[in-house]
Amino acid sequence: MDREWLEAKLAAYPLYAYAFITTDELVFADRVRYICEHECPMYNTTWACPPAVGTVEACRARVMAYREGLMIATITEVSDIANIQETLSTRAPHEAITREITELIRSQCAQTLTLSTEACAHCAHCSYPDAPCRHPEKMFPCVESHGILVTDLAEKHGIDFLAGSNLVTWFSLILYK
Numbered sequence: 001m002d003r004e005w006l007e008a009k010l011a012a013y014p015l016y017a018y019a020f021i022t023t024d025e026l027v028f029a030d031r032v033r034y035i036c037e038h039e040c041p042m043y044n045t046t047w048a049c050p051p052a053v054g055t056v057e058a059c060r061a062r063v064m065a066y067r068e069g070l071m072i073a074t075i076t077e078v079s080d081i082a083n084i085q086e087t088l089s090t091r092a093p094h095e096a097i098t099r100e101i102t103e104l105i106r107s108q109c110a111q112t113l114t115l116s117t118e119a120c121a122h123c124a125h126c127s128y129p130d131a132p133c134r135h136p137e138k139m140f141p142c143v144e145s146h147g148i149l150v151t152d153l154a155e156k157h158g159i160d161f162l163a164g165s166n167l168v169t170w171f172s173l174i175l176y177k
Helices: 003-010 030-038 056-064 084-088 092-106 150-156
Strands: 017-022 068-077 112-115 167-176
Touching: 003 092, 030 056, 056 112, 068 092, 068 150, 092 112, 092 167, 150 167
Parallel strands: none
Antiparallel strands: 017 068, 068 167, 112 167
8 A cells, every 4th residue: 555645645535534553453342332233223224234244253353354454534513413313314425535535545455344434325225134235345334333442543543533512523444455
């Protein structure tokens, strides 16, 4: 990966922050999935979410097959951060940026694994659990679905994830080799 080239490209995006990471910095925990299971309406409805993504241990093994990655963060404002529906509705711009940056990295790397904020919205109705995913190359599972404590990673890289009372910080991890 040509980091200098990539950093020049990243300057064109409205990123709040970014950091080059190594996967050995990641903390995996089953408790991260609590929100998925108890608060997210997408749980058990899509291939991008638990339980379809596998156990946290299976996700950890998938992620650890990569050594390096890029963490990107964007921020958006909402009227009430406690309103999960409103908060989730602000993901689209972050996802568009994640897709574009993933394509930049794919142009330089043989393999990528992108974990983002989505529960996958490519199809009007997900084929889960009756049939395989129709577009696995487009689906970016949620970082939290893999049990990754992204706030820990942000802290390690000096990224403030509590930017304000009604500001949502969205994170994506683009792993590559």
